Amino acid sequence: MARTAHIVRETSESHIDLELNLDGTGQTDIDTSVPFYNHMMTALGKHSLIDLKIHAHGDTDIDVHHTVEDTAIVFGEALKQALGDKRGIRRFADATVPLDEALAKAVVDISGRPYCVCSGEPEGYEYCMMGGHFTGSLVRHVMESIAFHAGICLHMQVLAGRDPHHIAEAEFKALARALRFAIEPDPRIEGLIPSTKGAL
Numbered sequence: 001m002a003r004t005a006h007i008v009r010e011t012s013e014s015h016i017d018l019e020l021n022l023d024g025t026g027q028t029d030i031d032t033s034v035p036f037y038n039h040m041m042t043a044l045g046k047h048s049l050i051d052l053k054i055h056a057h058g059d060t061d062i063d064v065h066h067t068v069e070d071t072a073i074v075f076g077e078a079l080k081q082a083l084g085d086k087r088g089i090r091r092f093a094d095a096t097v098p099l100d101e102a103l104a105k106a107v108v109d110i111s112g113r114p115y116c117v118c119s120g121e122p123e124g125y126e127y128c129m130m131g132g133h134f135t136g137s138l139v140r141h142v143m144e145s146i147a148f149h150a151g152i153c154l155h156m157q158v159l160a161g162r163d164p165h166h167i168a169e170a171e172f173k174a175l176a177r178a179l180r181f182a183i184e185p186d187p188r189i190e191g192l193i194p195s196t197k198g199a200l
């Protein structure tokens, strides 16, 4: 069965049209109207090997917050939908990714239980502005929104870093790499659900 999803979400604050294919090659078509976020979501698609199309716009004249958060919510929902009953996946994975001086580690469990723990951001990271419009605080907000709406457990640790752009990009790439392996079919358990409960 194709592991794909297409979700359109419209509110008074944003319009999100998102399509993904978990068994892709990392092809992306990302236009969220938020340049720095385009860069991050492109990296997420590229390094997770998820084909990802996102066309989003919203009330960015107020602040990019709504459009960024709502895009993350829809990405999480689409991930959950495309995973279906999670049959045959590896389920657990971790990845530690550097970007020059920055180093981020992501650990995921495609558990069906939403949880997110983020740690290690350097002092003041949340107030840093990237691309003139994207604050460091949004990185954790995006991670939480994805985890909660996908129904996955995500631990994100910033292990090192000074430049906020490097730190954010290492976090998105670490998530991408961890997701890539966690959602990948495990040939040793073909068709089985990787849980002693028999359901995820």
Ligand SMILES: [Mn+2]
Pocket: 065, 069, 141
């Ligand atoms: Mn918010």
